[in-house]
Amino acid sequence: MRKHIKKWAGIAVLLASTQAQAQTPYTDDATYRGLGAKAGIDRIVHTLIPLIQADARISESFQDSDMLQLAERLAEQLCEFSGGPCKYTGKYKGKDMESVHIDLKISNAQFNALAEDLQIAMERNGIAAAVQNKLIAKLAPMQRAIVTR
Numbered sequence: 746m747r748k749h750i751k752k753w754a755g756i757a758v759l760l761a762s763t764q765a766q767a768q769t770p771y772t773d774d775a776t777y778r779g780l781g782a783k784a785g786i787d788r789i790v791h792t793l794i795p796l797i798q799a800d801a802r803i804s805e806s807f808q809d810s811d812m813l814q815l816a817e818r819l820a821e822q823l824c825e826f827s828g829g830p831c832k833y834t835g836k837y838k839g840k841d842m843e844s845v846h847i848d849l850k851i852s853n854a855q856f857n858a859l860a861e862d863l864q865i866a867m868e869r870n871g872i873a874a875a876v877q878n879k880l881i882a883k884l885a886p887m888q889r890a891i892v893t894r
């Protein structure tokens with residue numbers, strides 16, 4: 746019995762720490778460097794924006810958005826989340842991705858579509874597969890906040 750309790754306590758701690766980790770940027774900057782630092786991230790976002798605008802699965806959501814501002818904020822966020830020295834300065838301070846996206850009624854399929862476009866953008870900029878996966882894994886927990894339909 747004691748053994749059982751210990752095991753479950755261990756799993757709970759693991760889950761809690763995974764969740765805490767999911768909300769926070771990396772503590773080392775290996776992924777940031779793998780993305781090519783600030784200039785590399787800017788190139789990725791620069792490739793990503795037209796992909797989003799041409800993607801029939803999600804383009805409509807962005808019709809009324811200031812894409813220049815979005816690009817800037819997204820670059821900040823990707824930099825921060827990959828362990829770089831930036832701070833997301835968006836209107837919702839990055840913590841509350843739910844508020845940013847709630848009115849858009851985003852589906853799982855749309856979330857995956859954007860993640861796919863991001864992967865294509867990284868691929869086109871020669872980012873190593875392992876680094877791509879690290880960034881996607883870091884963003885994946887945001888799905889809970891962003892998907893509301």
Ligand code: HEM
Nearest residue numbers: 803806807810811818819822835836837845855856859884
């Ligand atoms: C990994 C997934 C995603 C991340 C990391 C992300 C991140 C962001 C960030 C950082 C902003 C800028 C907020 C600000 O101005 O401070 C933003 C805005 C926005 N996002 Fe997302 N997003 C994601 C998924 C999506 C999806 C799937 C859609 C729609 C299909 C979407 C639609 C939008 C729109 C339309 C805006 C602009 C809102 C406005 O004009 O105020 N996002 N997102």
